[in-house]
Amino acid sequence: MPVGSEKLLKPREFCELIGISYRTFKRWVSEDRVHVVRTPTGRIRVPYSEVERILREKPETKETRAVIYARVSSSDQKSDLERQIQYLTKYCSAKGYRVVDVLSDIASGLRTNRRGLLKLFNHVVNKHVDVVIITYKDRLTRFGFEYLEHFFEQYGVWIEVVYGEEPKDAYQELVEDLLAIVTSFAGKLYGMRSHKKKRLVQGFRKLLEKVEKND
Numbered sequence: 001m002p003v004g005s006e007k008l009l010k011p012r013e014f015c016e017l018i019g020i021s022y023r024t025f026k027r028w029v030s031e032d033r034v035h036v037v038r039t040p041t042g043r044i045r046v047p048y049s050e051v052e053r054i055l056r057e058k059p060e061t062k063e064t065r066a067v068i069y070a071r072v073s074s075s076d077q078k079s080d081l082e083r084q085i086q087y088l089t090k091y092c093s094a095k096g097y098r099v100v101d102v103l104s105d106i107a108s109g110l111r112t113n114r115r116g117l118l119k120l121f122n123h124v125v126n127k128h129v130d131v132v133i134i135t136y137k138d139r140l141t142r143f144g145f146e147y148l149e150h151f152f153e154q155y156g157v158w159i160e161v162v163y164g165e166e167p168k169d170a171y172q173e174l175v176e177d178l179l180a181i182v183t184s185f186a187g188k189l190y191g192m193r194s195h196k197k198k199r200l201v202q203g204f205r206k207l208l209e210k211v212e213k214n215d
Helices: 011-018 022-030 048-057 075-095 115-125 145-153 168-190 195-214
Strands: 044-047 065-072 098-106 131-134 158-161
Touching: 011 022, 011 044, 011 048, 022 145, 044 048, 065 075, 065 115, 075 098, 075 131, 098 115, 145 158
Parallel strands: 065 098, 065 131, 131 158
Antiparallel strands: none
């Protein structure tokens, strides 16, 4: 298909306009469900006409139901939690999404039994939502984001991450999560009350403090 002067979209721009995840986009490309072109440097681009074609082929556009999910690690960050919710609410309004629920947790991203997260899973499996809106990937989970993304896709739900990279001021939260991981593994290796476990955790804590000072 000659594209001429037609506008070419980056894959993630295309995903945002169509309302699919990047993983789904890659599958569509492999199945020839969407036409792509390559630039002279080998980058994949999507002709804008593909957006128009796919939107035309979609059944009558239905309302997009969104669930907002926000998280902070400690209670002294409640103001940040409120800012996340406020911004994501405005974001959904600008995108034309209907917010069906606003969920939040004050807990580490390593915890899997967060009340808000479990309620989010219920929304997904009961097909009450079309899109989950978060600020950063780590708000949903510290590790394994791709697994959750794949799980949600099985129910026709995509995750929309408003920002790309984690903010620099999230360093302390990351340090706390790393300490939690080391503490857990040290407890399994030596026992939770073992002196070896305590020495290992204390040594790791000092190492992190030294790294922070050098930065």
